[in-house]
Amino acid sequence: MRKVLLVLTMAALIAATAMSFGCRPRTKVRDIVLSEVIHSIFYAPQYVALHKGFFLAEGLNVRLEVAQGADRGAAALLSGAAQVALFGSEAAIYTWQQGALNPIIAFALLCQRDGSxxxxxxxxxxxxxxxxxxxxxxxxxxxxxxxxxxxxxxxxxxxxxxxxxxxxxxxxxxxxxxxxxxxxxxxxxxxxxxxxxxxxxxxxxxxxxxxxYSGVLPYTAFHATKTYMRENPDVILGFTRAIYRAQRWVQTTPAAEIAATIQPSFPDMALADMTAIIARYKELGVWATNPLIPREAFDHLQNIMLAAGELSSKAPFADVVNTEIAERVVNERR
Missing domain, CATH: 3.40.190.10 (Periplasmic binding protein-like II)
Known part of the structure; x- marks a missing residue:
């Protein structure tokens, strides 16, 4: 009987832990590769989701790889080397402009202003x-x-x-x-x-x-191919939940605590320097408060691309951006 009670108690603890992370208990962990355009404190909410266990709480074992460029991040998605990639949404627009059979779709916003x-x-x-x-x-x-x-x-x-x-x-x-x-x-x-x-x-x-000076735009967002999103909706949904949880946490947490949380991703940086950087980013309002990509922000990006001579015509919003998943995740919290 004592063994039965112990098993039941452990099961209850596991379930309670899962509920404390705001998700349902999962029996299977999915491995995914997340390609980031560069490795930067600018992407602090992403590292929060990693080090606070928000991805694991959604059944995702996320491995980071650095692309060193949005073009390389897009190539990683198209080749299947990465399942999700963080870069500026201009790369998704380019795949639309090129008529890709498996276009890249932006599904969650991380950085809404230039962080350079x-x-x-x-x-x-x-x-x-x-x-x-x-x-x-x-x-x-x-x-x-x-x-x-x-x-x-x-x-x-x-x-x-x-x-x-x-x-x-x-x-x-x-x-x-x-x-x-x-x-x-x-x-x-x-x-x-x-x-x-x-x-x-x-x-x-x-x-x-x-x-x-940049204005609000999808400066850095999470992307996946249209095919991957269709075939793995649970992964994209769980990923977006983890990011939204990190976004909310960052908004209400002091810079010093954020710095201490993500320091494992920047082991050669002094904690005081990281704290100052994060405080500066918070003051600038670079981080989106939720994963929704606003249509007007997307339009601003395309106007910038047109002015730069890199875009011949604007991409339809729905062809490049998926808001359904982010809307669902945000509405779950209301």
Whole structure:
């Protein structure tokens, strides 16, 4: 009888734990590969979902891989090397524009503003965008959302890209900080923790936060192929639940606690530096409060792409974005 009671007690504890995570008990764990465009504190809610066990609570064993570019992340989805990928939704629009038979679909928003910073060689507390005229900026890959947003911001401030200012576009995302430190360019566009590492090394100074100027757009969202979403709706639903739970937690949690939670993903970063970075990102409002991708934000992205000359016509919202899953997840909490 004591053995029976012990088994029943353990079963009750397992069920209670599952319920405490806001999900139903699961007997099967699914392994999925999540490709992230770069490894950055900018994606803090994603690491929260990983380290707080939110993915596992939904029956998902998530393994992260770094793509070093949205184009490579999209390729990982199309080849089946990854099941979910985090990158700017411009890559999904490109697959639509190319008439892909198995298009890439954006299903959950993570970052709603640009999370990069413009880093210069000298302190400039009175920086204006006119200061870059006649200078050289190390930017991103042509056609990528970071590069197109940079061009959008420059144009909005009366500075013509590749006219008033030279933008280097042929250095890989993982090499831009090193190139700047070695003397290339007058400014460089960087994400955290790369920006703070340059500052701490005395090799650069943050002069502008791009998130102040980008507007709201699906700067970084989670994507999967249309076929994978159709064949694995439980995976996409559970993944979105985990992300939404992380988004809510981040919104109500102090920066220091967030930093301590995600530090295993950045073991070489000092906790104080991570806390300052997260506080800055929270102040900028870069993180979406829920996974829904607003139509107006998607339109803003496509307008930026049109202005950059990278899009011939706008993609229909429903052809590139799936809101049904995010809506279901958000409504579950009401």
């Amino acid at each position: 910073f413009l880093v210069g060689r000298t302190p400039d507390p009175d920086f204006t965008w006119r200061d870059v005229v006649g200078r050289t900026i190390i930017g991103g890959r042509r056609g990528g959302v970071p590069q197109m947003v940079l061009e959008y911001v420059l144009n909005e401030h009366g500075v013509t890209p590749q006219g008033d200012v030279t933008i280097i576009q042929n250095i890989g995302l993982g090499a831009t900080a090193a190139a700047f430190a070695e003397g290339t360019g007058d400014y460089v566009q960087l994400w955290e923790p790369a920006a703070s590492r340059l500052v701490n090394a005395g090799a650069g100074y943050i002069v502008a936060a791009m998130g102040k």
